[in-house]
Amino acid sequence: MEVTKVANQNNTVISKKRKYSPLKEFWRSWRRQKTAFWASFFILLLIVIAIVGPYIAPFDPYEPDYNSILQEPSKEHIAGTDEYGRDIFSRLLVGARISLSVSFLSVILGAVGGTILGLISGYFGGWLDRIIMRSSDVMFAFPDLLLAIAIVAILGPGLNNVVIAVSVFSIPSFARLVRGATLEGKETVFVEAAKLMGASHFRIMFKHILPETLGSLIVFISMRIGTAILAASSLSFLGLGASPETPDWGAMLSLGRDYLGTSSHVVMMPGIAIFITVLAFNIVGDGLRDVLDPKTKNE
Numbered sequence: 001m002e003v004t005k006v007a008n009q010n011n012t013v014i015s016k017k018r019k020y021s022p023l024k025e026f027w028r029s030w031r032r033q034k035t036a037f038w039a040s041f042f043i044l045l046l047i048v049i050a051i052v053g054p055y056i057a058p059f060d061p062y063e064p065d066y067n068s069i070l071q072e073p074s075k076e077h078i079a080g081t082d083e084y085g086r087d088i089f090s091r092l093l094v095g096a097r098i099s100l101s102v103s104f105l106s107v108i109l110g111a112v113g114g115t116i117l118g119l120i121s122g123y124f125g126g127w128l129d130r131i132i133m134r135s136s137d138v139m140f141a142f143p144d145l146l147l148a149i150a151i152v153a154i155l156g157p158g159l160n161n162v163v164i165a166v167s168v169f170s171i172p173s174f175a176r177l178v179r180g181a182t183l184e185g186k187e188t189v190f191v192e193a194a195k196l197m198g199a200s201h202f203r204i205m206f207k208h209i210l211p212e213t214l215g216s217l218i219v220f221i222s223m224r225i226g227t228a229i230l231a232a233s234s235l236s237f238l239g240l241g242a243s244p245e246t247p248d249w250g251a252m253l254s255l256g257r258d259y260l261g262t263s264s265h266v267v268m269m270p271g272i273a274i275f276i277t278v279l280a281f282n283i284v285g286d287g288l289r290d291v292l293d294p295k296t297k298n299e
Contacts (some may be wrong), residue, residue, distance in 0.1 A: 023143055030291055035287070036137035036284050036287020036290075037287070039281075039284050042276075042280045043277075043280050049093060050100045051097070052298070053093035054097065057087075057090075057093045058089070059077075060086075060090070061090045061093075061095075062086070062247075069082075070259065079092065080265040082266050083259060083263075083266065088271075089222055090247075091247035092247070092249070092252075092273055094247045096241065096248075098159070098247065099232065102228070103166070104228075105163050106165075107170060107221055109163070109170075110168070110171050110173075110222055110291065111170070113175075114172065114174020114175040115174055115178045116176070117178075118175040118176065118179040119170065119205045119209065121175065122182025122183045122186065123182050123204070123205050123209065129179075135172075136172035139168075142169075144231060144266075145235075148162075148168075148169055152165045152241075157239065157241065159241055162232050162235050162241045166228050169231075170228070173220070174217070175218065177213075178217070181211070182209050191204060191210060194207075196230030216292075217290045219285055219292055222285040223286075229274065232248030233253065233274055236249075236265065249270040249273055250270075252266075252270040258269070
């Protein structure tokens with residue numbers, strides 16, 4: 001609690017205790033992270049664009065215009081047009097919804113699966129811990145993108161299978177993170193007290209241990225979204241994700257690579273969108289780590 005001193009009418013100093021608010025404390029700390037603060041505003045703007053993009057796009061992102069093929073950026077087409085005369089800016093607006101929804105959904109699924117496995121592994125230990133961790137080690141042996149390509153190759157191309165692939169290779173990372181926090185948390189006094197009071201294993205894991213890992217999870221999720229955007233775009237670039245006519249940022253890169261020497265804007269625009277978005281999520285993740293990680297605070 002914060003203590004403030006207030007003088008009354010008789011000039012007597014009275015101490016008043018202000019109630020501690022975690023949200024206010026977070027907001028004060030977050031405003032000090034200038035770069036991350038503005039990066040978070042960009043992400044909020046991007047989310048708004050993803051929601052309203054299809055409604056504010058100046059042109060139909062799917063309709064070809066053969067009279068406007070490969071036009072350079074201009075007042076009419078501020079990001080130029082592609083090889084079919086489609087407005088690139090309109091396709092970027094609509095593609096924001098696709099890229100963000102795929103990455104958000106895949107990371108959330110990976111976080112849920114990895115958190116449950118990490119809690120079980122760290123809390124119960126023994127043979128369960130060995131099976132889960134050795135399975136994670138096997139998955140860690142493969143590069144993330146290579147594992148995603150293998151999964152999509154088995155399941156077939158498509159955005160739904162991209163979500164599954166990205167979520168699967170995210171699970172081991174979340175499992176290892178939560179397992180470490182669980183091993184530390186289950187030795188605390190309040191967990192031992194809960195056991196003595198007869199609390200169930202489920203209640204101890206999700207009521208007492210899981211909340212202690214939320215800070216690290218939020219940081220990791222924010223940084224993992226950038227990785228998911230890169231992975232999903234890479235799969236679409238290779239023809240394993242969105243179909244070519246879909247205004248997905250990775251698919252736009254794939255279609256425009258043949259015109260890199262003559263109409264570089266076809267590749268540059270979606271490439272810049274991917275770069276800035278991934279950079280923003282990584283910056284926000286670093287800022288959240290500085291604010292939420294108690295080890296960083298004490299340094």
